[in-house]
Amino acid sequence: MIARLAHIVEALGGELIGDPSTPVARLATLAAADAQALSFAVGPKYREAMLASRAGVLVVPPVLQAEAVAQAAVVVASNPYLYFARLTQWWVARDRAAGPAPQVHPSAVVDPSARLGARVAVGPFAVIEANVEIGDDAVIGAHTVVEREAVVGAGTRLAPRVQLGARCRIGARGLVHSGAVIGADGFGFAPDGGAWVKIEQLGAVAIGDDVEVGANCTIDRGALDDTVIEDGVKLDNLIHIGHNVHIGAHTAMAGCAAVAGSARIGRGCTIGGDAKILGHLTLADGVHISACSVVTRSILQPGTYTGFFPIDDNATWEKNAASLRSLHKLRERVRALERIPHNKD
Amino acid sequence: MIARLAHIVEALGGELIGDPSTPVARLATLAAADAQALSFAVGPKYREAMLASRAGVLVVPPVLQAEAVAQAAVVVASNPYLYFARLTQWWVARDRAAGPAPQVHPSAVVDPSARLGARVAVGPFAVIEANVEIGDDAVIGAHTVVEREAVVGAGTRLAPRVQLGARCRIGARGLVHSGAVIGADGFGFAPDGGAWVKIEQLGAVAIGDDVEVGANCTIDRGALDDTVIEDGVKLDNLIHIGHNVHIGAHTAMAGCAAVAGSARIGRGCTIGGDAKILGHLTLADGVHISACSVVTRSILQPGTYTGFFPIDDNATWEKNAASLRSLHKLRERVRALERIPHNKD
Amino acid sequence: MIARLAHIVEALGGELIGDPSTPVARLATLAAADAQALSFAVGPKYREAMLASRAGVLVVPPVLQAEAVAQAAVVVASNPYLYFARLTQWWVARDRAAGPAPQVHPSAVVDPSARLGARVAVGPFAVIEANVEIGDDAVIGAHTVVEREAVVGAGTRLAPRVQLGARCRIGARGLVHSGAVIGADGFGFAPDGGAWVKIEQLGAVAIGDDVEVGANCTIDRGALDDTVIEDGVKLDNLIHIGHNVHIGAHTAMAGCAAVAGSARIGRGCTIGGDAKILGHLTLADGVHISACSVVTRSILQPGTYTGFFPIDDNATWEKNAASLRSLHKLRERVRALERIPHNKD
Incomplete structure (x- = not known):
């Protein structure tokens, strides 16, 4: 669906230099863009790629403005990368608004005691159990199972084939990708003469607003208290969060990272891909763990920490x-x- | 649902000191407990937390008895952690008994040749294929697929969205969490002039009694023989078990561990989170592998083995x-x- | 279902020495084989096991022929391992041909705009959205979700509980195992004052012919361009492929490997289990990464590369x-x- 450049600038700001009626059929990388595409040069190091691009519209920082206007319609933005992020959101929202109105698919099994907000979409074969509460404009994907007494905040999207366990809660504007399992049992057993006696996990998972959970992640319910994921946390795919973990607001974790039980991670941390944090540790706010590193002790000072064997022939x-x-x-x-x-x- | 302390002690033992009619509305950590909560001080190192707790009931070892009785109704148990495990089970069983009677949901697709035991529960949209056998009191979750000729033992629970592949078997009293895939093809290919020719995997997976499999685990079927998981094995989340692996009884593996094809792990081992065991190796009984360690050779002596790069700034x-x-x-x-x-x- | 040895040799070649009517009831390892089983000694190092085997049929290389004929009916093949691979395929194809004819299960939700080829099988509760295209002889498993405008090539099998995202494409003769999620969002956010602003992922995933994707793998869609998996790539279980990754033809990756965003891996590479490749790197054709190694720089020369901490007591x-x-x-x-x-x- 083609947009006009003027509409984009009207919605997202930036200084438009060029024809406001320039059509934008797609967003593209500088290399892949054609005359109907809008592309981004997010900083000076993309100058060469920008000069070689055939994009009909360029979003650039002030430092690239002079050269950009010679070859395309231009939007000057102080932070083109952030502009790009916001534009992708605008683009997707527009596509969604043009799509079918939200409905509860007739094949879904929705318990009569569940409370669904306005404009909630429920996909085919979704299961919504007793006393579930779902906020306005939420989307429950096909095959997604929301177990009894779980809560889904307004505007949150559960992709197809998500599992939200009994009594688990996720806030507003969240996004959970397919295959994620929120609220499986934490891994707790008492040893008894060479065998293991299960400790039933009676807590739940409490997830804040604006949280994204990647595909096939697992976030276990707490043993007695809840596992807690604060607002704005972003989890990539295949991440394991053990029971009773607490992750501070706006912390981001890359793919295959894992946090063992009862660890406490601060706010604004970044955890690299495949990094592992052992149980019962504390990480301060603003700690950055490099990819593939193993955290075996609490880290109480902000900074970057690393530990993996360097590769060689x-x-x-x-x-x-x-x-x-x-x-x-x-x-x-x-x-x-x-x-x-x-x-x- | 409130329990009376007398009922708990009647079911689980321990010496009750205090009012047998003390109500227990919940189980809680020492810090979170209130007057209606039962909590645990599993050893002397929890003494301070116990003294600060508002729990109405305390389960303690004899060494803490004198101080505990001054502040709460008390159950003295020789091993409070094990008591705690058993009490969580009693608690959950009581809740389940109060829940709805097991039923086969009308939306489930159950092949007429499948044999279901007494009191089997089958959730919405579950698929049970031809010649499957399911024992008494088993639970098949919503969206779970049990492929042809698979066997589920008595009392075993498959959570929602589990996959049990054709001819795979799991014994009694097991628990498989959501997203687990039991019986996908092992990873076997013959090289042929730069390409790979698939070796169809003709074996299955044979799982014993009292086994727990975590969320999003994958346990591959054997190439010709079966992959074998013995009784009492406990697997945390996101664990990968390759084809023809053999895991001995009561071995426990923490999250994100992986075992490559044809490895043989003994009884009573513990494999730390993210530890990896390469293919065709043997681990003796009672081997303990630390988290994030890579096992590249057979280990024939019991003991603890470690290998990861220590983290640093x-x-x-x-x-x-x-x-x-x-x-x-x-x-x-x-x-x-x-x-x-x-x-x- | 019993086969006659003559039929096998007719289909797959090799020199038959012995009774062509020898029955073959199963394929088995040398150790497990009985008189009704066909087994393989793929090279001289299996000589002892072969001599101890009770297999009724042995597939052997010329060097073992003389000894093999003394104890069983024999097929002499120049490459018995490849013969074994092809025979497993023949075996499974025969079983499938004897099974029920492909059908679209009445419980599946198939959008009227979807185009299904001849003999397409669709399992219970599968969801096939608008404008999906599915080639002849493809199989869509129970509970599998194929989102709008996705394309499945001829003869490709999506196991139960697979997710193929909107606009993603997989070629012919592919196999995707249960729980795999193809086309979840890549992990992209722009930082903005301590919080993260989502970059909607507008690309897709493009997968070639003859590709196998293991259970619970995740392959993310590209940010703007597509994530690309070329022909003949084989992925084991629980593998994470970030957005805009490009994997060259016939590269194989073992379980729990991961490739971060925008990495480019050559043709004919092998990536060991749990090996990790950081983002934006390039690996040349013919690079072999050992298990559990972390690739932190581009590798432009073929060869074998390793890096993990050796385990010890x-x-x-x-x-x-x-x-x-x-x-x-x-x-x-x-x-x-x-x-x-x-x-x-």
Whole structure:
């Protein structure tokens, strides 16, 4: 669906230089854009790509304005990357508004005691159990199961094939991707003579507003208290959050990260892909964990922390790994050399 | 639903000191408990928290009895943690007994050749294929698919959105969480001139009694023989078990662990979160692998084994990682120093 | 269903030595085989196992022929492993041909605008949205959701509980296992004053022919351009592919591997289990990454690359890990020793 550039600027701001009626058929990267496409040069390092682009509309920062106007209609924005984010949202909202009106699909099984807000969409074969509460404009995807007494905030979208467990709650404007399981049992067992006795998990999961949960994530319910995900947290795919974890507001975690039970992560942290945080630890606000690092102790100072074995060609790695297995002995040998009188300073 | 303390002690034992009619409305942590809550001080290190708790009932070991009775009704138990586990089970069983009677939801697709035991519950949109066998009191969740000739033991619960593949079997009293896929194809291909020729996986998955499988786990079917999970094994979320793996009884694996094809893990092992076990290896009984460690060789002696790069602030890590990449040369340099005659002892 | 050996050799070739009417009731490992089973000795190292086997039929390379014929009917094949792969396919195809004819289950929700080829099977509760296109002989499993405008190639099988997102495409003869989510949003946000502004993901996922995607994998849609998986790629379970990744033809990735956004992997690579490739990197054709290794820089030369901490008993690891945390200082100390005049060569 073609938009006119004037409508975009009207909605999102920025200084328009060029024909307000310029058509925008799509958003595209600089390399892929054609005359009907709008594209972005988010900073000076994209200058070359911008000059080579055939985009009909360019969104650029002031520093690129002079060159951009020579080749396309231009929107000057102080932060083109943020502008890009907002424009993608505007674009999708427009497509949705043009789509079919929300409905509860006749195949869905909705318990009569569930309370659905205005304009709630429920997809085919969704299951909404007793005493569930769903806010206005929420979307429950096909095959999604919302168990008894769960709460879904206004405007939140559960993609198809999501699981929201009994008594779990998610706030407003959230997004949960397919395959995510919120509210499975935490992993708790008492040892008893060589076997394991299950501790039933009686808590739930409490998720704030504006939270995104990636595909096939698992967020376990607490043992007694709730597992808590604060406002604005963003989780990529295949992330595991153990029971009774607490994640502070606006923390973002990349794919395959995991947090073991009862860990407490601060606000505004970033956790790299595949990073792991062991149980019962505390991370302060503003801690950044590099990808593939393992957090084994609490980190109480903001900063960036890293720990993984550097990759190398296999032969070199084998030699270094073999040396590493006797590193403490090597240290002793160096100490012995240092102790020899004529080796002392 | 409020319980009376006398009923709990009658069911689970322990020495009751206090009013048998004390009401218990909930189980709670010491910090969150109120006068209607029962809480646990599982050992002396919880003494301070116990003294600060407002719990109406405390379950404590004998060593804490004297102080506990001064502030609450008390159950003295030799192992309060195990008591706690058993009480959570009693609590949940009571809630379930008060719930609706099991039924086969009319929307479920159950093949006429499937044999369902007594009191089997089948959720909305579940699919039960030909010649499936389901034991008494089993629960098949909404949207769960039990493929042809699969077997579900008595009392086993498959949560919503579980996949139990053709000819796969799970024993009695098991629990499989949402999103788990049991019986997808193992990863087997024969190379053929730069491409891969699929080896169809003709085995199945055989799971014993009292096994728990976490959310979004994948347990692949064997190539020819079965993948085997013995009795009492507990798997946390997002665990991958390759084809033809054999896991011994009562072994527990934490979240995101993975076991590559044909590995054989003993009884009573614990595998930490994100630990990985490469293919075709053997682990003896009673082996404990620390979180995030990579097992690359068979381990035939019980004990605890570890291997991951310690985390540090990023600048320190960079320096150490750079040094590590030439560690074998550093070792040579130390050796050279040691060879200098006057450096010899 | 029993096959006659003559039929197998007729279909798959190889030199038959023995009774063509020998019955084959099952394929089995050498150890598990009985007189009605066909088994494989793929090379000389299986000689002992072959001699101990009770298999009624043996598929062997020429070097084992003389000994094999003494104990069973034999098929001599130049590459028995490849023969085995092809025979498993023949075996499964025969079973399928004997099964029920493909049908669209009456409970499936198929949009009238969807175009289904000949002999397409659609399982119970599958959802096929508007303008979807499905090729001949494709299979859409129970509970699988194919969103609007998605394309499924001829002969491709989507197992039960698969998600194929809007506008995503998979080619011919593919196989996607249960729980896989193709086309969830890539993980893209613009920072804005401590919070994250979502970048809607407008691209799709484009998958070639002969691709296999394991259980509970996630392949995200691109931000603007598509995420691309070329022909013949094989992905094991629980693999995460970020947005705008490009994976070259016939590359295989083992379980729990992950590729962060915009990485570009060449053709014919193998990525070991749990290996991670960070974002925006390039891997040349023919690169082999060992299991559990972290790729943090582009790799432009074919070869094998490795990087993980070697496992050890916990006490030894603790000592080495402690030494490692001051390795750069140890290097300085060695340098200092080397600088002492009498320590120079």
